[in-house]
Amino acid sequence: MPLHLRGTVLPEGVVRDVWALGDRLTFDRPSGPADTVADGGFLLPGLVDVHTHPGAAEGETVFDPAVFAEQIAAHRDAGTTALRFPGLLGDVPAEVRDAPDAPRMITAGRWLAWAGLSKNAGFHTVTADLVTAAVAEAKANDGWCKLMADWDFEAPPVPHELLRTVVEAVHAAGGRVAAHCQSAEGVLGAARAGIDSIEHGMGMPEECVGLMAAHGTAYVPTLTAFARSAPQIKSTARGRLWQEGHRTMIRRVREAHDAGVTVLAGTDSAPFGNVATEVEHLIAAGLPAESAVGAASWTARAFLGLPALTEGALADITVYDADPRREPAVLRHPRRIVLRGRVIR
Ligand SMILES: [Zn+2]
Structure with a gap:
């Protein structure tokens, strides 16, 4: 039986009746009975986390399919209907991706790190040929690859000419590139190269805002993760550099938005569904x-190529008692979650 929901559809703000027929939405009343699962409230096409790395318990660097499934369930139960993974320690387990209640998942595969960087984390896939590796990763995954534009924020980043070659090659193969950036030089190089999404962007120089706007680069600051780390940062020279980079990135979020850059929401680290x-x-x-x-x-x-609440869209809907544009905290309490045309809650 079709599901029926009635409420204020966002972002339009118009009260509408929506039906889910399998994994498709329609605003045209189907013939025959329907099961009304929401009447009133505010309707969103679910939440999206564009920067999350499920698959390992906190502090672990080994992929565990059971942990992955648990963390995906936490996202789903919070009303997160779509996820992008800019770096995973393993492959998305088929049984999780193919589950009837699985959020939409877009993975960029492994974290690719250029061998010329001064240091890399143990979980990075280090390569001397970043161009070939990036194209292969985008093709092997969901059209995305993820690379480290820098790692040590006191050392030189990947040269921006190399980043540009990567972007051109991945675009030619139909893919997109996300770049981890945590130093002023690293962000600047990624912005010059026309990377598709800049992740973190600590210490972002002012000129990056215009470059991102010109190239259509999205900005994913992952402020949640930095706010969580901030209290542990010590007042050393390096710590002060971190704090200054953090303050700068917060300032750039509004500046980027005002310049027309698409700013998106990503959490980066635990807890999941947050x-x-x-x-x-x-x-x-x-x-x-x-x-x-909207972010x-x-x-x-x-941004991920998924429709919102439109005719013929995928059947993902979350319902809230209050307008999240006025009361954002209500996003923690979905009254109803429909994912792939199924009632999750
Ligand atoms: Zn991350």
């Missing part, structure tokens, strides 16, 4: 509430 917190950080950084909610919902879906 993208509502990133919405609050984005608002605190100066994003208008509607844009911050974790309809805007992020558009």
Whole structure:
């Protein structure tokens, strides 16, 4: 039997009746009975976390399919209907991806790190040929690859000419590139290279804002993860550099948005199913509430190539008692979750 939901559809703000027929939405009343699962409230196409790395318990660097499944369930139960993984320790287990209640998943495969960087983390896949590795990773996964534009924020990043060659090659293969950037030089190189999404962007120089806008680069600051780390940062020279980079990135969030850059919500680290917190950080950084909610919902879906609540769209809907644009905290309490046309909650 079709599912029927009635409520204020966001971001349009219009009260509508929506039906889910299998994994498709329609605004045209189907013939025959339907099961009304929501009447009233505010309807979103679910939440989206565009920067999350499920698959390992905190502090672990070995992929565990059971942990992956648990963390995906936490995302799903929070109303997160779509996820992008910019770096995973293993392959998405088929039984999780193919489950009838699986959030939409877009993986970029492994973290690719150029061998010329001064240091790399143990979990990075180090390669001397970043171009070939990036194209292969985008092809082997969901059209995305993830590379480290830098790692040590006091050492030179990947040269921007090399990043540009990677971007051109991956684009020619139909893929997109996400880049980890945590130093001023690293962000600048990624912005010059026309990377598709800049992750973190600590210490971002001012000129990056215009470069991102010109290249259509999205910005995923992952403020939640940095806010969590901030209290542990010591007041050493390196720590002060970190703190300054953190303050700068927060300032750039609003500047980037004002310049027309697509700012998106990603949490990066545990807990999973926590993208509502990133919405609050984005608002605190100066994003208008509607844009911050969109960054974790309809805007992020558009960025990932997924429809929002439109005729014929995929049947993902979350329902809230209050308008999240006025009360963002309500995003923590979905009254109803429909994913792939199934009632999850
Ligand atoms: Zn990350």
